[in-house]
Amino acid sequence: MSHDYKMVQWNPFKKRFDVWMLSGIALYLVAFVALTYATQPAGNSFTPIQAMIRATGTLAFLMLSFILCIGPVARFTHRFKPFLYNRRHIGVVTFLIGLVHGGLVLLWYHGFSETNAFVSLFVSNPEYGSISGFPFEVLGFIALIIMFLMAATSHDFWNANLGPGTWKALHMGVYVAYALLVAHIALGILQFEKRPIFFAILGTGALFVIALHLISSIASLRLSDRIGHEGWLRVAEVHELEDTRAKIIRPVDGDAIAVFRDGNKIAAVSNICRHQGGPLGEGKVVDGCITCPWHGFQYRMEDGQSPPPFTEKIATYATRIIDGTVYVNPKPNEPGAPQAPSEIGVSA
Amino acid sequence: MSEAAAETLVMALGLYFLVGALVGLAYMFGGAGRIDPAAKGKGLPIRVRLLIFPGIVGLWPLMLTKLFTQKEPPVS
Numbered sequence: 001m002s003h004d005y006k007m008v009q010w011n012p013f014k015k016r017f018d019v020w021m022l023s024g025i026a027l028y029l030v031a032f033v034a035l036t037y038a039t040q041p042a043g044n045s046f047t048p049i050q051a052m053i054r055a056t057g058t059l060a061f062l063m064l065s066f067i068l069c070i071g072p073v074a075r076f077t078h079r080f081k082p083f084l085y086n087r088r089h090i091g092v093v094t095f096l097i098g099l100v101h102g103g104l105v106l107l108w109y110h111g112f113s114e115t116n117a118f119v120s121l122f123v124s125n126p127e128y129g130s131i132s133g134f135p136f137e138v139l140g141f142i143a144l145i146i147m148f149l150m151a152a153t154s155h156d157f158w159n160a161n162l163g164p165g166t167w168k169a170l171h172m173g174v175y176v177a178y179a180l181l182v183a184h185i186a187l188g189i190l191q192f193e194k195r196p197i198f199f200a201i202l203g204t205g206a207l208f209v210i211a212l213h214l215i216s217s218i219a220s221l222r223l224s225d226r227i228g229h230e231g232w233l234r235v236a237e238v239h240e241l242e243d244t245r246a247k248i249i250r251p252v253d254g255d256a257i258a259v260f261r262d263g264n265k266i267a268a269v270s271n272i273c274r275h276q277g278g279p280l281g282e283g284k285v286v287d288g289c290i291t292c293p294w295h296g297f298q299y300r301m302e303d304g305q306s307p308p309p310f311t312e313k314i315a316t317y318a319t320r321i322i323d324g325t326v327y328v329n330p331k332p333n334e335p336g337a338p339q340a341p342s343e344i345g346v347s348a
Numbered sequence: 349m350s351e352a353a354a355e356t357l358v359m360a361l362g363l364y365f366l367v368g369a370l371v372g373l374a375y376m377f378g379g380a381g382r383i384d385p386a387a388k389g390k391g392l393p394i395r396v397r398l399l400i401f402p403g404i405v406g407l408w409p410l411m412l413t414k415l416f417t418q419k420e421p422p423v424s
């Protein structure tokens with residue numbers, strides 16, 4: 001919103017979340033290193049750095065897989081909303097863990113020769129035509145560069161000055177980074193490590209990400225198939241709308257619409273938050289304001305305007321209730337235009 | 349990849365980030381307020397300036413262009 005920039009918009013909930021996240025990370029690293037030593041094959045002797053390379057690498061991949069699963073899962077259950085709300089923090093920490101992984105690899109495998117460590121990274125294995133001998137480290141390096149750009153532009157300053165469209169396009173690079181990491185692992189450690197844990201981590205992570213995105217996409221398509229009433233789109237029966245929550249409607253033409261219920265009032269607004277394009281319909285109504293699940297940006301139900309002193313505006317839509325069924329007019333009003341909410345019990 | 353090609357690539361990357369650091373410094377000392385009125389003076393505390401510095405280093409060609417063309421944040 002239009003205000004002074006803060007370093008991190010922490011609140012008590014976000015602080016508690018970060019403490020839990022960092023504790024979980026520390027626990028994972030300790031457990032992974034301990035298990036690495038406990039289960040190492042006879043004749044092997046890992047150094048602590050090698051164990052940490054594996055621990056940080058697997059952790060970064062699992063965290064990135066989890067980040068990519070948050071959006072689809074949050075569409076089906078409110079329990080995942082806290083993760084959605086804190087996804088930016090998880091993303092930055094994931095990059096930092098990846099950076100530690102990359103730094104340790106450079107130090108351990110490329111840092112002790114006369115050749116520059118970065119040059120060594122590119123030339124130590126020139127078999128680009130081979131599968132089993134592919135220079136997989138280069139893939140991880142490119143993925144890390146992409147993750148750096150995303151982490152470095154995660155502050156609100158960037159969203160404001162790149163514009164939400166450019167910002168979101170840049171951050172969709174997470175899918176490229178993830179694909180590169182899958183290849184990095186498949187062509188790397190899986191070629192010489194025979195213990196099943198690494199296959200399990202790669203398989204589980206990638207399978208969940210792909211399956212959840214497919215399921216979520218199919219569910220979205222079903223939402224767009226709605227029988228209209230005089231050009232209006234059917235939303236739901238009144239009793240199907242959960243209090244303070246929304247149903248998201250996706251017209252065949254136009255942007256998705258979030259139809260909220262707050263007590264006996266029904267109002268519809270654009271599903272896209274002006275901050276970072278977050279899905280408003282996955283948020284809830286707090287103190288009469290629609291609240292984005294990503295970063296808590298708020299808009300009044302009756303006109304789509306952020307409460308003063310903020311100035312953001314989103315499009316509103318007309319709603320009506322006929323025989324207990326809620327309908328929405330898919331034609332948007334101007335952003336910030338007043339639109340009286342429909343009232344349950346009052347006919348259109 | 350040959351060693352000569354790798355050396356050229358690494359040198360190019362180093363040069364890219366060096367120029368990026370210079371543009372980043374320009375942003376930290378007044379440039380940010382030039383493209384975004386909300387980032388003028390105390391609107392952008394020093395800790396936030398440090399936080400946006402790496403992003404400017406990474407995206408300096410775009411941010412250098414904005415420094416000369418953008419007067420306020422884009423409206424979407």
